[in-house]
Amino acid sequence: MRYAAIDIGSNAVRLLIADVVKHNDATSFKKNTLVRVPLRLGDDAFLHQEISPKKAEDLVKTMIAFSNLIDVYKVNDYMACATSAMREAKNGQDIVKRIKEASGLDLEIVHGQREANIIYSSHIEQNIDNTKNYLYIDVGGGSTEISLFSAGKMQVSQSFNIGTIRILDNQDKEETWNEMKQFVVQNTRKFKNVSGIGTGGNINKLYKLSEEKDGAPLSINKLKALYNHLNSYSLKDRINILGLNPDRADVIIPACEIYLTVMKWADVKSIYVPSVGMVDGIIQTLIEKNS
Incomplete structure (x- = not known):
């Protein structure tokens, strides 16, 4: 199995493609490809409470590229999450719709507690x-x-x-x-x-x-x-x-x-x-x- 994770953060946007490895009863994953794009959405969101047209455009382009990579890598399942910057941007949900239309990707804006739960699910x-x-x-x-x-x-x-x-x-x-x-x-x-x-x-x-x-x-x-x-x-x-x-x-x-x-x-x-x-x-x- 191959999974993809997208994290739309306040500083950078990341795509991780990982191969799931099963050994005996244990399941783990091996990182295959990691792409990081420093979009700095937080500068807009925290100062003006919305993502500027230029940064929204850059984010949509990035998500189209990520969608193509997910396709080419034949990923079985993916999950895309946006955190603090998109939570605070008044136009966050509009951008989610634009991303869905342009790239086909479903993006979830997660609240702080869910973000914490996802981070800690790596069971470090x-x-x-x-x-x-x-x-x-x-x-x-x-x-x-x-x-x-x-x-x-x-x-x-x-x-x-x-x-x-x-x-x-x-x-x-x-x-x-x-x-x-x-x-x-x-x-x-x-x-x-x-x-x-x-x-x-x-x-x-x-x-x-x-x-x-x-x-x-x-x-x-x-x-x-x-x-x-x-x-x-x-x-x-x-x-x-x-x-x-x-x-x-x-x-x-x-x-x-x-x-x-x-x-x-x-x-x-x-x-x-x-x-x-x-x-x-x-x-x-x-x-x-x-x-």
């Missing part, structure tokens, strides 16, 4: 140590999803309108930060020794830059040092000297700030970075739907 916590407590932090362009796992089970989960594009556009609100702090502090103080699990493109990049060996957690001190190092460069130098992609070089700083802040609130000393994201969760959701 099961691969680490389910006797431990984990704070799962997923940072996107428009929102941050936080969940607490204990004894391998999700205890509590919430989505907050704090994200990298939102911060860059000065659209993050103090009361949302306070709400997130309250949620983190209240829910982690009853657990001892909470470890972090971080997902999202920025933490994946930070982990690569840290040169930690695969599977080893990233300490809060090392993450802080990385943040200070990156922040000491101008945006231009982060692109030209450090070699970061232009659409990564700016968002990586606020992303780092979110991870560090949440870790500090929860007294988390280190964070595991399993290199998965929304698209992996979508594939896992498709596997569960079709099994």
Whole structure:
């Protein structure tokens, strides 16, 4: 079986095509093709509450291209989800209709809790140590999803309108930060020794830059040092000297700030970075739907 996942985020739009592998009783998937297009829908959505005609056009073209790839790869099933930017855009549903007409693809605008559930359906916590407590932090362009796992089970989960594009556009609100702090502090103080699990493109990049060996957690001190190092460069130098992609070089700083802040609130000393994201969760959701 071959499945496709489309994630329309606030910073980038992604297509993952994956091959489903069955071995004994276990079902897993192998990534076949990943395409990422940095459309930055969040800039429009958070500042003007709608997607501009130009960006809407670019999104429709991208979805036509994705539809063609899904066709050529002979994909058995797919799922397309749009998150924070499309949730907030007044013309979000109109764009969903345009995408359906132009590409034939059905697109679902998911609410924050469903987004969190999809991300966590990749069951990362099961691969680490389910006797431990984990704070799962997923940072996107428009929102941050936080969940607490204990004894391998999700205890509590919430989505907050704090994200990298939102911060860059000065659209993050103090009361949302306070709400997130309250949620983190209240829910982690009853657990001892909470470890972090971080997902999202920025933490994946930070982990690569840290040169930690695969599977080893990233300490809060090392993450802080990385943040200070990156922040000491101008945006231009982060692109030209450090070699970061232009659409990564700016968002990586606020992303780092979110991870560090949440870790500090929860007294988390280190964070595991399993290199998965929304698209992996979508594939896992498709596997569960079709099994």
